[in-house]
Amino acid sequence: MNFASDNTTGASPEIIDAITAANDGQTMPYGNDDYTAKVGDRIRDIFETDAEVFLVATGSAANALALSTMTSSYGAVLCHWLSHIYEDECGAPEFYSGGAKLIPLDGDGAKIDPVKLKKYAGRGVGDVHMVQPMATSITQITEMGTVYSADEVGAISEICKTHDLKLHMDGARFANGLTQLECSPAEITWKAGVDVLSFGASKNGALTSEAVVFFDKSMAREFEFRRKRGGHLFSKMRLLSCQMEAYLTDDLWLKNAGHANAMGQRLKRGLTGIPGIDFPTANNANMLFPHMSRALIDALHADGFKFYDDRWGDDIVRLVTAFNTPESDVDAFIEAARRHAG
């Protein structure tokens, strides 16, 4: 019973079937195949716009490669202190950009505070002594499980536009956010001002497939060279594209995210009110960050429940539900928590 992350599971059966099916026959390598062409069209359909689409295998590659086309080496990328790009990629954005500076900002629930963004967005522009703000990156859903509304994305985009910054969205869990919001993929991305989206699938039912979606096509020009140079151009690209294709077929991606979110909310409801558990942060999707007593954490770990408790301080734990988390696991967790707390 694993609530550690949504990457501890395998893939949806549909994804595995797609890999098996795509294995037959000969195709030209390096993305010059029908699977890859088709998945690009599919994503353009879903987002209702003529975007450029590229596939890579990991979220860190998607983010770092995307950002490397959005900033010069002497640029700055504004992001949240808790963002994956700042905290969890061992400096991949700095590496791919040739040493751009990620400037960490505050904000509740891992969402960038627009006031802070405004302060840094125009800071030092034209001053040769200072790195030049060139891009902002937000995460949807955030690393704390919160969701940016279309209005919130729009407000951030306004600031970016005023200061000529590009806007990147790290959508490693994009489907989880979309499921929570009442809006279309287009409305929460390019219509709200997002220029480039890292569109993740690996955490939501695929094995390893992420798309980088350039709504601003001017920035796509360099991507292919940078992807190859980064060792991220797969010879047997159909392995990535067939996963993404299956992911987007028959709303698998939305069904998977819907289940994960439902399990997250079920877990939250079940834990709410148990003595010794409270939720200092509002969380909306498939990641919860409750506060628990140390004794309770230890007891749940002893029961065999896997989850992280060592990073958010003050006995805050992280509980993540996935596309295939069984309802029974959720209920077992709630029941155990109630028992230990009782």
Next chain:
Amino acid sequence: MNFASDNTTGASPEIIDAITAANDGQTMPYGNDDYTAKVGDRIRDIFETDAEVFLVATGSAANALALSTMTSSYGAVLCHWLSHIYEDECGAPEFYSGGAKLIPLDGDGAKIDPVKLKKYAGRGVGDVHMVQPMATSITQITEMGTVYSADEVGAISEICKTHDLKLHMDGARFANGLTQLECSPAEITWKAGVDVLSFGASKNGALTSEAVVFFDKSMAREFEFRRKRGGHLFSKMRLLSCQMEAYLTDDLWLKNAGHANAMGQRLKRGLTGIPGIDFPTANNANMLFPHMSRALIDALHADGFKFYDDRWGDDIVRLVTAFNTPESDVDAFIEAARRHAG
């Protein structure tokens, strides 16, 4: 009927089965799983030594990451003009090393001429104006389909040792070389002086799985950080490790390479003696570089045979056989060539 490359095919059925099987259940992410632990042991067994083993998804990532641990940014890597790292990776080694210089050397059949190597191995050492030679990289089998014998590797290693250079082997087609030689994996690698091996599987029956094998474990220290920083650490690592595991089980890797080589040699025998075809370069494994008349090239292309003819000049074509090239395809090619030449 595709002789363009050994990456135009899918994977061996055993590999697909392994992916399907590995999909079940929960494992800890990022390589902290049993599949990955097991594949490391398997590779240590095969190479009969206590190497450090890391998995990545592409050959360019394997080479560039390996080399980035073998040279400083102000270092030089000696390689052949025709090597994949020099020609075909869009500068990935320069990128990962922070701008080290790849110094291109001559040599027949894409094998480094030891005389040239000797000249550059000690050049400029200690001279602050010059990049410092730090590593040599050879390819087994080479980009021209030739094979380094253990003695030849040993001779290159001697020069490297004399000048304190590390020795890297790009083994994207390592199995094809091994099949051709009468020696063990250990004899053609660390016993001959190789420090780090890029051990490829993707071109020989896997979809996407390459191992970096550190015989010199002192250089492995940095690899894990560099891999993550490059976006090459897979959350669902078992996808890579299960492929490699299946690849090494029941000698699948050797059987696959044996077939590819046999088809290559069958093709060579069949083409030899046909008027208008000659073999200016000796080729030993699954890649042939015959010279053909332009008319013959055009006629074969018109027949639907796929192969590259635009890169080696002077109507030299490249014919590659793969682990699953049907004998009938080979025979059809020979028959067509004979017919057009007749």
Next chain:
Amino acid sequence: MNFASDNTTGASPEIIDAITAANDGQTMPYGNDDYTAKVGDRIRDIFETDAEVFLVATGSAANALALSTMTSSYGAVLCHWLSHIYEDECGAPEFYSGGAKLIPLDGDGAKIDPVKLKKYAGRGVGDVHMVQPMATSITQITEMGTVYSADEVGAISEICKTHDLKLHMDGARFANGLTQLECSPAEITWKAGVDVLSFGASKNGALTSEAVVFFDKSMAREFEFRRKRGGHLFSKMRLLSCQMEAYLTDDLWLKNAGHANAMGQRLKRGLTGIPGIDFPTANNANMLFPHMSRALIDALHADGFKFYDDRWGDDIVRLVTAFNTPESDVDAFIEAARRHAG
């Protein structure tokens, strides 16, 4: 009457005389000359230890090159939000280190708060997802004109040692700090745990000469290659070394700093008590950061006094005195401030 910075002046006459004298005759280039050998010895004498010494022309080069030998590309350098390396070098440390991350910390008066340092010094060590803390950099005197005591440096060094971090001191205004403290150059550097010092002269009487002093000689190995690779190895090196030599002769460096500090303190005494002026930050050397009313700032600017007022917020201005600031300029400033305030 310029209080904008200590780099708006020329050099001490002794420095100019040294350049003129050093111009005669032939010497071998690139630092293989007697001037350079001698200045190394001089610095070793002053610091009473067998350090390695290298000269460069700018403070940014000194800092960035020094740090590039103290961190890997996947490392982190802990520093203050207001530090020159974080704010004012357009990302030079990130560039020279291949994309290491500078993690900005808080602390009063631009001095790193040891509590914050402790929190980050061991954070993420061994975790492949996170950049690895490798160095700390402090500035003496700080960018706010405050001074680290030997005990304070020692306390920071203790934390660094505990976590295996190297300690760098940006001493662009080192002489101003030393003059303020009752300790020897050795006591405030290597005896307090500093591994590498950027020892500045350009702001205190030289035109362009900075030394990088490696107390930890193990890190000096790479410096020469990195300096050349950065374009910072001067063919006519004697230009840099003769300035440094003159700077250190007959205590010129201490006299210059003593004068700058005396003028700074005279200015502070004179301004203290004038209505509308207060000193929210304690400043100890040649840089003051008083708060003034906007009307007073404007009036002083209108009088022709040059100083910056646009960066520290809330009508905080910066007043810098230099090695050759005339007492009469200081008194004129005080008199004008008093008049406008009256």
Next chain:
Amino acid sequence: MNFASDNTTGASPEIIDAITAANDGQTMPYGNDDYTAKVGDRIRDIFETDAEVFLVATGSAANALALSTMTSSYGAVLCHWLSHIYEDECGAPEFYSGGAKLIPLDGDGAKIDPVKLKKYAGRGVGDVHMVQPMATSITQITEMGTVYSADEVGAISEICKTHDLKLHMDGARFANGLTQLECSPAEITWKAGVDVLSFGASKNGALTSEAVVFFDKSMAREFEFRRKRGGHLFSKMRLLSCQMEAYLTDDLWLKNAGHANAMGQRLKRGLTGIPGIDFPTANNANMLFPHMSRALIDALHADGFKFYDDRWGDDIVRLVTAFNTPESDVDAFIEAARRHAG
């Protein structure tokens, strides 16, 4: 009596006088001073065009920074095997460009063979596996002392334009070339197709001052940020600009180069015909590369003449004359060579 290089001397007296004069008074730092503005105008006058001009202190910085604005990190720079940027800058261009590849070409007398250039200029364009040719760099005068005529530069420029490559000229010894040619500065640079010039002064009478001249101003945009980021923006910039100003006043630069070249030619005439000395390469300016017997080399070294003999193979030596080489030194060398050969 030093024929090792033109950087073993000090500066022309006029340069020293200029430094002394520029030392007085206060100026705003970082190039925001009248000296720097004036020297830009002066260079625009000399080149008869509205170029952007930036000053740095070393030739390696000038070249590497210039090239970093002319190529992407995934680009290639075509140059000669013997060029300073390929051989003598410890990889500075690779460093500043973020790992671009310098592709070394052949050609007599260190001049790029246009046939070779043509072959590589369009190679791999649009092929994502290959670095993309983006710039060509030629040296005037070359590292072998030869001179490109305006027609030769024009022929190279034609190839560059056809393939959309930018053209850089490393003019560390530009004045020595110009003196040899019957053309204007404009004719041998932008009128012949040069986009960016490294305009050297340090080897021809200055101490340390080099200009980067952007005839193609579109590429100048990034330069200032890259210069600061590289640690090459001097606070007391007047030190560099006053040298350049004096260098260009009253034709000092042309007089200095004229003398150096005259001494070079005097030396050549004197050595020609001496048994055991021959000139396998034509050299036109102030650098000679005669072949001598080992005995003669040793004898001249024993006499105290300084020159390099260890790099061009086969007992080829390099003899360099400078702006202030006395005629008597030249005659003494000739006399000694004649005596030993006799």
